[in-house]
Amino acid sequence: MRTTITALDRALARVCELCPVCRTARRHPRGGANAFVRRIEGRVCPFCRAYARVHGRPSHAAPAA
Numbered sequence: 001m002r003t004t005i006t007a008l009d010r011a012l013a014r015v016c017e018l019c020p021v022c023r024t025a026r027r028h029p030r031g032g033a034n035a036f037v038r039r040i041e042g043r044v045c046p047f048c049r050a051y052a053r054v055h056g057r058p059s060h061a062a063p064a065a
Contacts, residue, residue, distance in 0.1 A: 005054055012050030016059050019047065025060040034060050 016022050024033040037060040041048030048059040057064075 009050045009053050012047050013054040016045075016047035016051035022048065022051070022059050026062055029060075029062060 021033050022037055024031065025037040028034060037048065038058070041052070041059050045059075051059040
């Protein structure tokens, strides 16, 4: 498993940070967007996978306070 975070990982994670669906999922943990993102993030979306690598948490999880 790769442990170093590359510039490409950071760029892909930034797309996920700005994604309207992922942003809604992070803000509304019980909403439909959250359920949708949980289903697709690990298998389909390279941006969500990069977000998890860079931030150490899934893309649907709320940011740590």
